[in-house]
Amino acid sequence: EWEFYETDEFWEYVDAYVAFVNEYAAGINHYANIDVLPFRGEMKPPEGKTSHDLTWRNQQALEERGLTPVPVVHYKAPMTVLHRYLDAGYDFIGLGGLVGSTMQDSCKAWIDRCFDIICDTPDRMPKVKVHGFGVTSHRLMLAYPWYSVDSTSWTKIGAYGGILIPHK
Numbered sequence: 001e002w003e004f005y006e007t008d009e010f011w012e013y014v015d016a017y018v019a020f021v022n023e024y025a026a027g028i029n030h031y032a033n034i035d036v037l038p039f040r041g042e043m044k045p046p047e048g049k050t051s052h053d054l055t056w057r058n059q060q061a062l063e064e065r066g067l068t069p070v071p072v073v074h075y076k077a078p079m080t081v082l083h084r085y086l087d088a089g090y091d092f093i094g095l096g097g098l099v100g101s102t103m104q105d106s107c108k109a110w111i112d113r114c115f116d117i118i119c120d121t122p123d124r125m126p127k128v129k130v131h132g133f134g135v136t137s138h139r140l141m142l143a144y145p146w147y148s149v150d151s152t153s154w155t156k157i158g159a160y161g162g163i164l165i166p167h168k
Helices: 002-006 006-025 049-065 080-087 105-118 137-141 153-159
Strands: 071-075 092-096 131-132 148-149
Touching: 002 006, 002 049, 006 049, 006 092, 049 071, 071 080, 080 092, 092 105, 105 131
Parallel strands: 071 092, 092 131, 131 148
Antiparallel strands: none
């Protein structure tokens, strides 16, 4: 719940994350912000606040501690959230909260809107790098100019003896 993000426990977690990234910096190319998934059900933020506000605050807190995490924009976020990071000059943005939703038309429409903004140059090439969190679908991987994608599905398939072989 919202209150957790104000506790000493949360800020200890932030400091531990910073310490981890600093300790293993030689082997880390990119790392994400400590993003906050949109609140659902009974977990409601205070009036006028959103999970996007906390995600932005966490981005700033990590940067104040000397890190440069990849910011994350979650599925269903208003495009103003994406614009906030683009306007602030970030050159690498993650699209998250996609797990379990990528087959929905509404998710594809949201990703379309994101890439319409990110690729609004005359040559339609992305003006920033984009990482897709939880993107497993070949259809989605090939439909957009991602810089990178990830998914635990690949490792889970291998853990159960499956082998994925590209057909192209």
